[in-house]
Amino acid sequence: MDSPDVESGRPAKRDEPVSTDPEAARKASVPRQRRPPAQEQTSGAPADPAPAAAPAEAPDERVWHAGRLEPMPIRKLPKAPPSIHILGPTVFLVALGVGMGESYMWPRLVLVFGPEIRWLFLIGVTLQAVVMLEMARYAMATGESIFFGAARVFKPLMWFFFITAIAVYIWPGHLSAGASAFERVTGIPWQATAVAGMLLVGVVFTLAKVVYNLLENVLSICIGLLVVGTAVVAAMVGSFADLSSTVTGMFAFGYLPQEALSPAWFPIIVGSIAFAGPSGMQQMWYTLHLRDKGAGMGAHIPQVRGLRHAGEQEEMPSRGFMFDTSDSGEMGKWKGWRRWVAFDALLLFWGITMLVTISFTVLAQASARLDPGVTEVIRDGERDAALDAMAGAFSAAGSPVLGTVFFLFIALIGLNATLGLFDSFSRGQADMTYHFVPGAKRFSVSKLYAFFLWGLILFGIGVLLFGPADGPAAILDVLAFLSTFAMGAYCVVLLLVNNLTLPKPIRPGIVSNALIAFAAVFYLGALFYSLFAFGVVVS
Numbered sequence: 001m002d003s004p005d006v007e008s009g010r011p012a013k014r015d016e017p018v019s020t021d022p023e024a025a026r027k028a029s030v031p032r033q034r035r036p037p038a039q040e041q042t043s044g045a046p047a048d049p050a051p052a053a054a055p056a057e058a059p060d061e062r063v064w065h066a067g068r069l070e071p072m073p074i075r076k077l078p079k080a081p082p083s084i085h086i087l088g089p090t091v092f093l094v095a096l097g098v099g100m101g102e103s104y105m106w107p108r109l110v111l112v113f114g115p116e117i118r119w120l121f122l123i124g125v126t127l128q129a130v131v132m133l134e135m136a137r138y139a140m141a142t143g144e145s146i147f148f149g150a151a152r153v154f155k156p157l158m159w160f161f162f163i164t165a166i167a168v169y170i171w172p173g174h175l176s177a178g179a180s181a182f183e184r185v186t187g188i189p190w191q192a193t194a195v196a197g198m199l200l201v202g203v204v205f206t207l208a209k210v211v212y213n214l215l216e217n218v219l220s221i222c223i224g225l226l227v228v229g230t231a232v233v234a235a236m237v238g239s240f241a242d243l244s245s246t247v248t249g250m251f252a253f254g255y256l257p258q259e260a261l262s263p264a265w266f267p268i269i270v271g272s273i274a275f276a277g278p279s280g281m282q283q284m285w286y287t288l289h290l291r292d293k294g295a296g297m298g299a300h301i302p303q304v305r306g307l308r309h310a311g312e313q314e315e316m317p318s319r320g321f322m323f324d325t326s327d328s329g330e331m332g333k334w335k336g337w338r339r340w341v342a343f344d345a346l347l348l349f350w351g352i353t354m355l356v357t358i359s360f361t362v363l364a365q366a367s368a369r370l371d372p373g374v375t376e377v378i379r380d381g382e383r384d385a386a387l388d389a390m391a392g393a394f395s396a397a398g399s400p401v402l403g404t405v406f407f408l409f410i411a412l413i414g415l416n417a418t419l420g421l422f423d424s425f426s427r428g429q430a431d432m433t434y435h436f437v438p439g440a441k442r443f444s445v446s447k448l449y450a451f452f453l454w455g456l457i458l459f460g461i462g463v464l465l466f467g468p469a470d471g472p473a474a475i476l477d478v479l480a481f482l483s484t485f486a487m488g489a490y491c492v493v494l495l496l497v498n499n500l501t502l503p504k505p506i507r508p509g510i511v512s513n514a515l516i517a518f519a520a521v522f523y524l525g526a527l528f529y530s531l532f533a534f535g536v537v538v539s
Helices: 022-028 037-042 090-097 100-113 115-142 146-153 155-169 173-186 190-207 211-237 240-251 266-274 282-293 296-300 307-312 328-370 374-379 385-396 401-436 445-466 473-500 510-534
Strands: none
Touching: 090 211, 090 282, 090 328, 090 401, 100 115, 100 266, 100 328, 115 146, 115 240, 115 266, 115 282, 115 296, 115 328, 115 473, 115 510, 146 155, 146 282, 146 401, 146 473, 155 401, 155 473, 173 190, 173 401, 190 211, 190 307, 190 401, 190 445, 211 282, 211 328, 211 401, 240 328, 266 473, 266 510, 282 296, 282 401, 282 473, 307 445, 385 401, 401 445, 473 510
């Protein structure tokens, strides 16, 4: 069946068969740890050079038209790997998501309102898992980022996220929080540790041959240490009653004490819901990590290399690719990729995030037993009281050394988030710049990546040494607003991109669309209610 052009309704060219060369088809179907350029040229799925102008379509080339941008050539979809696997691209979302929301914001809410408040966390992290699946739909089907998809619908949508990323993510807040925890352990001033950490991240990313491969390995180790460590200590210091109330509290739907609706706490609750998992634009960056992993049609796109290996960077194609959705064999492989990413979303992302926050919530309840006054201290505005109380609970597990271990966990969380954010920000900005800024294609993607990475590092060092670590106080509310607003906005963009630019056989169903629409209303509704009812944005 002919598939319509999003822009004009013209049928795409689908009258010529896909290449049936068995050797080319075999090589194109092999999931790869990135094939070298020479092999990609023989596979029938080359990483096409990006010319200065959109090339004319070959007379016999089948393409998929989507929006006003260059159509996507039809290529073979690689065969999906087994569904059950160790952490892949999900490790980036886990590293970004298992942060101060899980280790600090939600335990603090539990200390004030009880474990029943956790039903809001369940909704937040479940919505994020659904968003993750829908982000993956476009990225795996085309090899393009969701930013490119947004540009296919309406270019200003993409530029909104380009500007928002700069406004929100240039402030070194995560690293500052981790360095502050490290200072409690070592006595080394947090500014010195934070600056050294940023320089170390920059050097490591610069020297890496393939940035993605290095980060996946490092973050997998860090996440493993965090998950196992917090679970073991929670089991040592917590009780079965703590665990039971933590789990059952997730199903106390509708529980919302009057104090939670106050100007002091409602904005914090809104922010905590947004931070149940990765917040802001982190789900959008996930589409770039899927591409570098070679998920779906991302197998036809070159990986981003470190600056030291920029000369080895293959040219990035000027658009993604589409597979033949009328071919039952191709659709069978597509279902395999959907199972693969569903395992990531539901068991790895949802499960690991839930396990870590359960561990920290058990620790929070144990700390309240050990220090009954901590709740009132938190109500009085002492935000660090929750962290100090949980450190005390760690110590109560058997040794004061464990209190030190707790702060090392917080430092590890800061490091994980920094590694993920620095890479994701640089990757996203480089992708949009390369494809949509005139003249940018004179530089390779790896050089643009390095430009944004080191720009972020140098700006962060300047802020740490000469200004407030989280950015000027006068704009913090605006930044918090933009971060949560971006989440509602990307849900709207997801609906548009997946339903307008993808072929009908692989568009989301009514349930997925309804959940994404609910997420958009949920995030934006809570945010604007907080703004107009209390004059306060998320905190």
